[in-house]
Amino acid sequence: ILIDSPTKTDYDIAIVGGGLAGLALSILMAKEKYKVILFEKETYPFHKVCGEYISMESRPFLKKLGLPLDSMNLPLIKNLIVTAPSGASIKSKLDMGGFGISRYKLDEALKNIAEENGVKVLEATKVSDVIFDTEMFTVQFPGGEVSASVVAGAYGKRSNLDVKWKRSFITEKTGKLNNYIGVKYHVEADLPPEIISLHNFENGYCGISRIENDKFCLCYMTTAKNLKENGNSIEQMEKQVLYKNPYLKKIFTTSHFLFDKPVTISQISFDSKPVVENHLLMMGDAAGMITPLCGNGMSMALHASRLAFINIHPFLQGEIKREEMEDAYAQAWHQQFSRRLKMGRRLQRYFGKTWVTNLFITTLKPFGFIIRKIIKNTHGREF
Numbered sequence: 001i002l003i004d005s006p007t008k009t010d011y012d013i014a015i016v017g018g019g020l021a022g023l024a025l026s027i028l029m030a031k032e033k034y035k036v037i038l039f040e041k042e043t044y045p046f047h048k049v050c051g052e053y054i055s056m057e058s059r060p061f062l063k064k065l066g067l068p069l070d071s072m073n074l075p076l077i078k079n080l081i082v083t084a085p086s087g088a089s090i091k092s093k094l095d096m097g098g099f100g101i102s103r104y105k106l107d108e109a110l111k112n113i114a115e116e117n118g119v120k121v122l123e124a125t126k127v128s129d130v131i132f133d134t135e136m137f138t139v140q141f142p143g144g145e146v147s148a149s150v151v152a153g154a155y156g157k158r159s160n161l162d163v164k165w166k167r168s169f170i171t172e173k174t175g176k177l178n179n180y181i182g183v184k185y186h187v188e189a190d191l192p193p194e195i196i197s198l199h200n201f202e203n204g205y206c207g208i209s210r211i212e213n214d215k216f217c218l219c220y221m222t223t224a225k226n227l228k229e230n231g232n233s234i235e236q237m238e239k240q241v242l243y244k245n246p247y248l249k250k251i252f253t254t255s256h257f258l259f260d261k262p263v264t265i266s267q268i269s270f271d272s273k274p275v276v277e278n279h280l281l282m283m284g285d286a287a288g289m290i291t292p293l294c295g296n297g298m299s300m301a302l303h304a305s306r307l308a309f310i311n312i313h314p315f316l317q318g319e320i321k322r323e324e325m326e327d328a329y330a331q332a333w334h335q336q337f338s339r340r341l342k343m344g345r346r347l348q349r350y351f352g353k354t355w356v357t358n359l360f361i362t363t364l365k366p367f368g369f370i371i372r373k374i375i376k377n378t379h380g381r382e383f
Helices: 020-031 056-065 103-116 160-164 224-228 234-240 246-254 297-316 322-350 354-364 368-376
Strands: 010-016 036-039 053-055 076-083 089-100 120-122 129-133 136-141 144-153 180-188 195-201 204-210 216-223 263-268 280-282
Touching: 010 020, 010 136, 010 297, 020 036, 020 056, 020 103, 020 144, 020 297, 036 136, 053 056, 053 297, 056 089, 056 297, 103 120, 129 144, 129 160, 144 297, 180 224, 195 246, 195 354, 216 224, 224 234, 280 297, 280 322, 297 322
Parallel strands: 010 036, 010 144, 036 120, 076 195, 144 280
Antiparallel strands: 053 089, 076 089, 129 136, 136 144, 180 216, 180 263, 195 204, 204 216
């Protein structure tokens, strides 16, 4: 419900999308007393397809934003298990580790912090267009429009704006990296609390890790083709495909599922995306999505918000020009994330075909140091 919807109001920055990147940037900007508006098409709190595991590299940053992590009693995750469709498995210690928290809980907490700092949050509001003209943006949405000096795009994997602007990844032909679906449940299960598990199956993989209140997030990704070949039935696909991995069959048949139906998303793309589009600074999945098996998308979204802030702040202070801001942000983004994304795409090609995954995991089992090196190359340092 829109209350006190602004019309023709000037803002220093408008943020399209209220996920982790958008919310974090809004808080950083508001703490510096900028006038900030954030648009979110859903109403908080809400569930979204996400592995809900956050690398420890993000913990100091979240605490600086004002999130009381030390008192939230969240589960710490220190170990990784990866299984092949055959049931072969490898275990590895996570050098940095992470913690689990649902997006339902995390996003609402950050939204509240944003509002406490003066951010104007418009929920249930889908932006229809963003137009740049003469150093100023106009953000259009049902019921009004606002102007802003800077606009950041943090609206996730795919939106109506991507289609409207014909962004490069939208026009790509269907390929190995751009036609996936994601499915998520919350479950109660008898599983080790300190372990994140990654279970592979034909053309996909499923991650399971603990979140708050002794629940587990079960989230898997597979090809749209897999779903189509099973009559577009998620339940049938799970029984015919996922159950072939004995670990997954046991989890699905012994866990208590807490949702009436799964949360889903389609048309997921891991193709590269421009980091600056129509003068918008893109963040999170709107800038580039790392494969979920790397377990680091949430930290990348948060880190990108900090990189954006570092470059937006001097622009709004008149210290640098717009072109300098855009170039510096793009350079910083690529320097921080390009290697991780390339590693993620490389891993994505290895996982999927049953025989390749079985061979890959069986071969690497004696070489734990290689697994840890792969993990290290998909993660960063504290920021």
